[in-house]
Amino acid sequence: MASALAAELLPEHEAREHLLEVEEEKENGATEVKFQIRDLTKELENGDQILKGVSVDIPKGMIVGIIGPSGSGKSTLLRALNRLWEPPSGSVLLDGRDICNLDVLTLRRKVGMLFQLPVLFEGTVADNIRYGPQLSGKKLSEHEVHRLLALSDLDSSFYSKMGSELSVGQAQRVALARTLANKPEVLLLDEPTSALDPISTENIEDVIIKLKKKQGLTVIMVSHSIKQIQRIADVVCLLVNGEIVEILNPNKLSEAKHPMALRFLQLSS
Numbered sequence: 001m002a003s004a005l006a007a008e009l010l011p012e013h014e015a016r017e018h019l020l021e022v023e024e025e026k027e028n029g030a031t032e033v034k035f036q037i038r039d040l041t042k043e044l045e046n047g048d049q050i051l052k053g054v055s056v057d058i059p060k061g062m063i064v065g066i067i068g069p070s071g072s073g074k075s076t077l078l079r080a081l082n083r084l085w086e087p088p089s090g091s092v093l094l095d096g097r098d099i100c101n102l103d104v105l106t107l108r109r110k111v112g113m114l115f116q117l118p119v120l121f122e123g124t125v126a127d128n129i130r131y132g133p134q135l136s137g138k139k140l141s142e143h144e145v146h147r148l149l150a151l152s153d154l155d156s157s158f159y160s161k162m163g164s165e166l167s168v169g170q171a172q173r174v175a176l177a178r179t180l181a182n183k184p185e186v187l188l189l190d191e192p193t194s195a196l197d198p199i200s201t202e203n204i205e206d207v208i209i210k211l212k213k214k215q216g217l218t219v220i221m222v223s224h225s226i227k228q229i230q231r232i233a234d235v236v237c238l239l240v241n242g243e244i245v246e247i248l249n250p251n252k253l254s255e256a257k258h259p260m261a262l263r264f265l266q267l268s269s
């Protein structure tokens, strides 16, 4: 994928911007590919393969949508990227380094994850947001916690609220703020808005788009909503039976060629 694919898939002006960014990054010695996934395979003891040699590059600073039928391996793929499932060594590289050789907490700080249903720790919203940095000996100031609240579209009154008092949508935004407190470079999102109402969904989507634009965050998002993928993703991977069968422009999903992918797309749009 990387720059050539980005140029092919993004609207022309955005593609140009992306290529310019890539050129700048090259001058700075940075890499344009965030994750390299190479022949990633997960086989169960009974011989069933959940992932069958997935290979794809995830460019830096893009929102990559992952869609596919239930049981196709989407969550397993996502979980491999921050070692919630330990991938075979050499099959997932982050900034060119095998993630299996990284300290797992360091990896999870760089690669944050949000799940379908947020789970907050006991205590206040501020306690939750401070949790990650505290693990590495940093105490976030009140100002910094308020900045993270604002970034996640929560007003300052949430600072001292108890996590247990919040609605699911509010708790999901606190979970996002807690993840962002670790200053991640990548966000893995596993159906992060499937339990939310349309307004909370829009709030979370706005935050994700803002983070990508302002901070160059790389986002990999599993979603069952084709419309959501079209609203926010730059590129979409279709996963069927443990294989990426197509990589497409989200606005041209109808051009998919794989029969199962086409059927899935027709049924869900």
Ligand SMILES: Nc1ncnc2c1ncn2[C@@H]1O[C@H](COP(=O)(O)OP(=O)(O)OP(=O)(O)O)[C@@H](O)[C@H]1O
Binding pocket: 044, 050, 068, 069, 070, 071, 072, 073, 074, 075, 076, 077
């Ligand atoms: N640890 C495990 N042991 C046995 N089977 C597993 C394990 N993890 C996942 N699976 C199976 O692997 C397949 C892929 O699961 P996965 O959760 O990755 O799919 P998915 O595409 O995210 O599905 P959904 O859209 O329903 O969430 C499923 O058939 C699931 O039952």
